[in-house]
Amino acid sequence: MRLLNRLNQFQRLWLPSSGAPQQVTIAELAERCFCSERHVRTLLRQASDAGWLSWQAQSGRGKRGSLTFHTTPDVLRNEMMELALSKGQQQNALELAQLAPVELRALLHPFLGGQWQNNTPTLRIPYYRPLDPLHPGFLVGRAEQHLAGQIYAGLTRFGRDSARPEGDIAHHWEVSQDGLHWQFYIRSTLHWHNGDPVETHQLKERLEMLLTQPGLRKLFACVAHIDQPHAQCLSFTLHRPDYWLPHRLASYCSVLAHPDDPLLGCGPFQLKIFEPELVRLESHHRYHLGHPLLQAIEFWITPQLFEQDLGTSCRHPVQIAVGQAEELSQLRLVSNSISLGFCYLTFRQSPRLSKAQALRVIALIHQSGLLQSLPVDENLITPSEALLPGWAIPLEGDNDTPLPPHLTLHYHLPVELHTMAEQLKQALAKQGCELTLCFHNAKSWDDYPDLDQADFMMGDRLIGEMPEYTLEQWLRCDPLWPAVLSESRFAMLINTLDAAQAQSEEAERVNALKHIFTLLMEEGMLTPLFNYQYQISAPPGVNGIHLNARGWFDFTRAWLPPSTR
Template identity: 75%
Template sequence: MRVLNRLNQFQRLWQPGQGAPQQVTVAELAERCYCSERHVRTLLRQAQDAGWLEWQAQSGRGKRGTLRFLTTPDALRNQMMEQALREGQQQNALELAQLAPVELRALLHPFLGGQWQNNSPTLRIPYYRPLDPLQPGFLPGRAEQHLVGQIFSGLTRFSLDSPRPVGDLAHHWEASDDGLRWHFYIRSTLHWHNGDVVETTQLQQRLMMLLTLPRMRELFASVKTIEITHAQCLTFTLHHPDYWLPWRLASYCSLLAHPDHPEIGSGPFKLKIFEPELVRLESHSRYHLSHPLLQAVEYWITPQLFDKDMGSSCRHPIEIAIGKPEEQDQLRLVSNSISLGFCYLALRQSERLTQVQAQRVIALIHRTTLLQTLPLDENLITPCDELLPGWPIPQWAEDEQAALPATLTLIYHLPVELHTMAEQLRQALAARGCQLTVIFHDAKTWDGCPALASADLMMGDRLIGETPEYTLEQWMRCDPLWLNVLTHPQFAHLQATLDAVQRQRDDASRAKALLGVVSTLMDSATLTPLFNYHYRISAPPGVNGIRLTPRGWFDFTEAWLPASSGEEAGR
């Protein structure tokens, strides 16, 4: 990068005297810059023309000239970074920023939030960690799940304005009377992000690739074959009816990438840059549904932007846009809600922990002040009294006569708020004569966790997507938690019950039946929710169209920026 090299050379010239005027020879300057005398003369001329310094040479070889500095390396770096950001040169800006992590917050503030860049509306979002690769199938991170939905399309999709899935790559679908054959009619105007026409054979190929993944095979256990019965029709033949099928196909894990190029999709935004420091999306001009109003969305992976006391945790009440420094007092809350997702406690009942003892542990959590007194930031969580709206938890009083086991083992994974919850529970059980051994699984899911098989208690986080009932069905069908919490006969019964639920054609009947399944798990003291999160999105003035989704993000296709002034548009 030429601009970075010029800055490094300027820093070498400036460093010995810390900016004070210098009497120095050309040979000495060449030695500082690790270059020839001829090249250092070129550097001096270029720097003087740019207004960085003044160089007054003395005639005669070995004579000392006078070097005066008109700026500092820090000021010059800031100037270069500003120019790179205004010109949309993200990589140059990031390379310059690496030289100034302490000043990064101040440098980036004017460029975060909504900006018009070269007549293109761009939204920059600061983020606290690098994003995981967007692999096919299940993803642990909420941000990654959201990103997949912006880049890739499915046969169906979820909409905030509809309780049922709507058409996406398929403009409509129909099922046979017996529910065993489903026809999805594919749009004829689809294009991949590289401009190629989407072929029905490519969609079939990608679907079959997804079904080779073990957990995806569990999700689509009812699928027998996927065939092309017409140039624009995909037909699913099932072993047994599954009226969740349109929901399964709309899930983020079922969205379809190009079969030969997994980074290419057909969603509203195409993936332009995916690096540890920067993720950039650009609008897909041939998108088959409503076109985005933003030209680009960027994630700036800048941990330095976040306060040290936040650690590496993701604050769930996220502020995803930051405006200019002079706008900070105007930063406004544009959307907020209580998450439907929840942190939970699952209890494995055995000779070590009976149902009565498990009920006492749950009563200890919900019928005391344990949840209300967790030392967490105000307005971060709210204790649960129901699993989902209208699905109340059982009302047990704490039975002081039911002696707890002498020892128990708890394992938990992220989010980090469960560190606090685990410690509070350990202290509460210790006060009642039970020693709790606590194990932390440093991940967002139970995948690859051998200790799960021997723990008595498990704590984790259950994200809830656009359709709560379906998301719970998917969780109980696919999450390795249940194979470890339940005995083999209990797990087989759960799966058979879920199969019976999915055979019900009526949406309300399926939801009611699923409530019965979840209520059984709560009544048997196998599962209890702990708390929900407060989702909040704040934005500077001028960022419009933000509507909070169930995952705590917002649909990038709905966001928009007002027209910029002539001065800003030309930047």
């Protein structure tokens, strides 16, 4: 990068005297800058023309000239970064910031939130952690799941104002009377982000690639094969009826990338930059549905700046603030809700822990005030009163069943479960039960080998656009459940899910799922602990922000009023 090279050279000139005037020869400066004498004269002339320094040469070879500095490398870097940011040159700004990342936060402040850059409406979101790669299939992070739905499209999608699937890549679909044959009719005006037309055979190829993944193979276990009966149609033939199929295809894990390039989609935003420090999305002008109102979305990822103060990026990962830390008092809460997702506790069927003992632990958690007194940030969590609205937690009355002398709890992120685990350990110690804690530093149980060593497990269950379907997906695909249930009981669970999915009426499928989860709670195998309080705050002028099921907002609906500057 030219700017970065010029800054590096200026810093080499400046450093030996820390900016004090120097008496130096051209040869010494050339050695300092690792270049020829001819080139260093060019550097001095350019820097002098820019007003960075003054060079007064002395006649005669080897004579010392006078070098006077009018700025410092830090000030110069800041000016270069501000210029790059104001011109929308994100990559230039990031490369300049590598020299001194400590100053990046202060420099970013004027450019955070909603900005018009070169007549382009841009929303910049400072974020507290690097984003994981957006590979096809299951993703564990809320931000990554949300981004997948903004960059890619699926055959179907969940409606903005309802939890029912509607057409996306497919404009509509039909199902046979027996529920075994589904035809999805593909739009004829689709384009990939690189401008190429979307071919139906590419969608078929990507779907077949998805079905080779173990997790998605479980999710689509009913699919026998996928065919292309004509140019604008995909046909699914099933082993058994599955009326969740449109929901499965609308889930973030089923969105479709180009078969030859997993980063290329046909959703409302195209991925332009995906680096550890910056993720940039730009609107897809040939998107087949309503075009985004913003031209660009940027995630500025500077975790080293937020270790002591998450205010600039988020007060907590579920409470996002699009703005500056020093101006949080001026930000307005634009949307908030209680998450339908929850942190949970599951109890593994084993001789070490009986049903009665598990139910006593559950009662202790929900009836002792433990959840209400957790020492976590105010207005962050809400103790669960139901698994989902209307799916009450069954609690028994008095239960004096003695607890085992030793139990083991395995748990993973989020960080609030550290606090929950310690509080539970103290509560069980008062009951004569020593609790051993084992922390899995991840967001899921994938590839975790020690589940069969746990007496109970604690984790976080994200909920998608249709909560009941998301819970069905959880039971089918999460490695947690084969560890919680015996082999025969898990096989019975899958058979029950298969019977439920064969019900053509959604209400019947939902009632069947409610019965399954109520039974799991009644038998002491599962209990929800707490829900999060999702919040998004933004500065004045950022409009159209409404929380979705994942605690984010639909980027296609956000907008900025025209700039008056």
